[in-house]
Amino acid sequence: MNNLKILIVDDDSQARRVLRAALVARGYEVDDAWNGEEALQKVREHPPDLVLLDLNLPDMSGLDICRGIRDSSEVSVIVVSVKRAESEKVAALEAGADDYLTKPFGVEELVARIRAVSRRSSVHKSPRVLSLDGTRIDFETHEVIGADTKVHLTAKEFAILRYLVSNAGKVVSHRRLLQAVWGPDYGNEVEYLRVFINQLRKKIEPDPSNPRYILTEPSEGYSFADSPETSGNP
Template sequence: MQQPHESPGTGAAPGRNGGAARVLVVDDDPTVAEVVSGYLDRAGYTVDRAGDGPEALARAAARWPDLVVLDLMLPGMDGLEVCRRIRGHGPVPVIMLTARGDEDDRILGLEVGADDYVTKPFSPRELVLRVESVLRRTRPATEARSLHAAGLAVDPAARRATRNGEELALTIREFDLLAFFLRHPGRAYAREELMREVWGWDFGDLSTVTVHVRRLRGKVEDDPARPRLIQTVWGVGYRFDSEPGGEAV
């Protein structure tokens, strides 16, 4: 793991109750867990640690975290199963750590609901910045104006989205992407633009955008295999097409 000399940022995002956010670090490598926990602690977070899946589930049940940093490769119960079980008890942002270089493994983490991933070896400072970014996006938005289009409704302040009146189970990334599309109907955006404009990333794997678009289509399209709302613009990226007379307002 890279360990830069500069200190991590000091603008730690607050937790759901306004105090220091609680981050659960789950990694069976004591060195990785210690370094990551140290950087997060110095950045102002309250940190819990677990070395395997069962311990992670027990710690999460005892003190529900504001975010989980979760290693994919854990003994006994892998990170994917831990993610599924934690998410089964309630919504919580998850950043997946993986030592594998295979894109399929990273995509699989996103498919089970991870909000972000970092590939080992990584800079602990970068991880802290990712944690800050994810947590800030979980806070209620100051914008109260709701968005409506094509049977979809998004309430940014409540972080709530519905389709034809039924609530959608969206991850943080999916919610932000849907809200962005509803704010900007009819315009094509490159994946690089979506990474920057929606999530504030100036770097990262573009396949992340592809996965989130695919997951979002599965929740808002009548037929995800033949998307009508989130259109692929070949050679460019994606465009949200609202129904005739149903432009976002």
């Protein structure tokens, strides 16, 4: 039996029934919502572990729903959509999605994606604080704390930062970082990584356009400056 709670958000009642039956049969606890308002309410009142979010909903943009979920929680989001364009996938990732699955898809592929996202989004319990010129990154609460600001890191941003920090001063290849955070099937999804790196830089860098900590290594990957002070265990 799985302990994972999944919320299906889709205005197609038949699609919801089929997905619910398939996931319940595999031991997941499943709830559903047919529009964005209901979905956001359920995330607030009874937070699931993961949301399967269709982008085409009757009352609001699926991207806005994704942003709403991301702004208020660490719930993982997998977008499911008939839209295949790369620009659509990038937009979903920038809105806070952890993965993007194009319809139609097989149930086994969906379950594999769910397992990968839930596995990679699980947080490390050891407390650790990273100090960056007056800004503190709390790895226990996922918060970036400045003089007068507090910003929350998403699960994926947290995982990326932790991996880079644990390899501070070393070049981490695109493939290695992708596989560490998303799993072995994601080694070539460089665009995924660029989106999340850009979002992360906006949260921790004094000047995101001229990063001091998360450094780009051209044609290779990324590295984290090895000078910041840390405390606690990684």
